[in-house]
Amino acid sequence: MVVFTCARCDAVLTGPVERVALPVRAHQAYGHELLPALMEPGTYAVEPEPFGPPWRPWGEVGAEEAAARGVFAPVPGLSFGAPGAVVVAPGDTRGTVLIPDRCDGYCLGLDGRDGPNLACAQCASPVATRIDDCTFWQTVWFVPDAVRRVPDDTAEGCSADADADADADADADAYSDLAPDSAADWxxxxxxxxxxxxxxxxxxxxxxxxxxxxxxxxxxxxxxxxxxxxxxxxxxxxxxxxxxxxxxxxxxxxxxxxxxxxxxxxxxxxxxxxxxxxxxxxxxxxxxxxxxxxxxxxxxxxxxxxxxxxxxxxxxxxxxxxxxxxxxxxxxxxxxxxxxxxxxxxxxxxxxxxxxxxxxxxxxxxxxxxxxxxxxxx
Structure with a gap:
């Protein structure tokens, strides 16, 4: 189990979570009703593609650049945010506060249109985007450069200097692909x-x-x-x-x-x-x-x-x-x-x-x- 901490002040931002595969419904838009949390409690997943604003339309990006990013047919727009966003259930977040001027939504909640709308409660750095509007699965997406992944048992009281090497190792593989599962798991x-x-x-x-x-x-x-x-x-x-x-x-x-x-x-x-x-x-x-x-x-x-x-x-x-x-x-x-x-x-x-x-x-x-x-x- 790991926790995610603020990259600026080391405040703990999640409860203990373990990595699972990103569900295919992560970017699903469904009707006009409130959906539950995308992720099960105590889990997180990583979006390998760029996530969130800024967005560029297909005509501006072009087929060649899109294909280099793994998109082979026209789409309305492509994100040019950072890849590797970490998604957790809203109930697994800790120590965050809303950024009032980034709380726009379409209907019944927040849709993340303005980018990160959650800040670290300790240092006020923007760290994540909460989405809980109708039609969307409820999620909190952490900005990859704004958080660090650390082992759960070292999260409390950790300092940037003491854990610099551990954080560097954790960050190096935090967003890498998981190893294939074993036959016992199947x-x-x-x-x-x-x-x-x-x-x-x-x-x-x-x-x-x-x-x-x-x-x-x-x-x-x-x-x-x-x-x-x-x-x-x-x-x-x-x-x-x-x-x-x-x-x-x-x-x-x-x-x-x-x-x-x-x-x-x-x-x-x-x-x-x-x-x-x-x-x-x-x-x-x-x-x-x-x-x-x-x-x-x-x-x-x-x-x-x-x-x-x-x-x-x-x-x-x-x-x-x-x-x-x-x-x-x-x-x-x-x-x-x-x-x-x-x-x-x-x-x-x-x-x-x-x-x-x-x-x-x-x-x-x-x-x-x-x-x-x-x-x-x-």
């Missing part, structure tokens, strides 16, 4: 993490599913190579089916999609051309099957777990039965009140960062979705 995935039910109590599709499917859909289009695909019956058809029907041709041989990953039998990959596999929630590593030619499509672990190990409660026991006219009094599985639509912005953001989007057929798909935001399936 084996424990289903025990340590829970699947996210696709439907909320009100009958709406869960925002996490809309973001996860939007991101996976971009990878799935690349894996399809422009050919139609065949999905297994059930939740995958409900969530991916309409989008794939709208974005891919209908004729010709279909590439078969299946689910693979830790805890599933190797036979799950039999006769599968494209495998939906989990992205580890701690490291961001994508699970890789062995001895198969199937293309791999990453799916957020909380969504993948529900797809791979569904836990819907049947109204009657699977075996044995109940007396005639008697049913379980458990609540029936929730059913959505509308057809599923993947998150369009997450889809476009993901696809724009895949080099394959430069292929003419896939660029045509990207342009159509970007230019016609309210057409099927979005």
């Amino acid at each position: 084996a424990a995935l289903a025990r340590e993490f829970q699947g996210a039910p696709p439907v909320e109590a009100c009958g709406a599709w869960d925002a996490r599913w809309e973001a996860a499917v939007g991101s996976a859909l971009a990878h799935l289009l690349v894996a399809s190579a422009g050919a139609p695909v065949a999905l297994p019956d059930g939740i995958l058809t409900d969530t991916f089916g309409r989008a794939l029907d709208a974005l891919l041709p209908s004729g010709g041989a279909r590439r078969r999609v299946g689910v693979a990953g830790p805890g599933l039998p190797s036979s799950a990959l039999r006769d599968v051309d494209i495998a939906l596999v989990p992205r580890h929630p701690r490291t961001g590593e994508v699970w890789q099957p062995s001895d198969t030619a199937a293309a791999v499509v990453p799916l957020e672990a909380d969504v993948w777990l529900h797809v791979a190990f569904p836990r819907e409660q049947l109204p009657v026991p699977a075996t044995g039965g109940l007396p005639d006219g008697v049913y379980r009094d458990d609540p029936l599985p929730l059913r959505p009140m509308r057809l599923f639509a993947p998150d369009r912005r997450v889809f476009l953001r993901t696809l724009a960062r895949l080099p394959a989007v430069r292929e003419p057929w896939l660029r045509a798909v990207y342009d159509r979705v970007r230019d016609e935001p309210f057409t099927r399936p979005f």
Whole structure:
């Protein structure tokens, strides 16, 4: 566990946190309602791309410079803030105060449009941007140059001189990629993490599913190579089916999609051309099957777990039965009140960062979705 401290005065700015992968929904904008915190308590993640203002429009940046930054299709604008912003849940912050003249928002809270709006309470240095307006996941993004990462047990009473070498070592790897996860962690995935039910109590599709499917859909289009695909019956058809029907041709041989990953039998990959596999929630590593030619499509672990190990409660026991006219009094599985639509912005953001989007057929798909935001399936 680590804490983040002010780079200027060494004041502690967070509680103890451990690093996890940045969720694909980090930059999701969802409706006009208040969303919960993006990060679980006691965790942090790092955004490798530049974050926050200043922004420059695509026409000013140009395709060549954008491609050098890993963006291969036109986007409204690109951030020229510092890369490596650290995101935590608002409840994990300590010792910060709002900067009154930077508290603009769109509707019900702060949207970070003016840059850092939180200052260190001890030295008044701007250190972070809090976002809690409607449509956004609640977050606090620390400016990478304004904070240091130090071990939790040395945070109290540390001084800049005494910990200069430790801070330099910590800063050197604070924003580097994590090492690949071990096989033991994959084996424990289903025990340590829970699947996210696709439907909320009100009958709406869960925002996490809309973001996860939007991101996976971009990878799935690349894996399809422009050919139609065949999905297994059930939740995958409900969530991916309409989008794939709208974005891919209908004729010709279909590439078969299946689910693979830790805890599933190797036979799950039999006769599968494209495998939906989990992205580890701690490291961001994508699970890789062995001895198969199937293309791999990453799916957020909380969504993948529900797809791979569904836990819907049947109204009657699977075996044995109940007396005639008697049913379980458990609540029936929730059913959505509308057809599923993947998150369009997450889809476009993901696809724009895949080099394959430069292929003419896939660029045509990207342009159509970007230019016609309210057409099927979005």
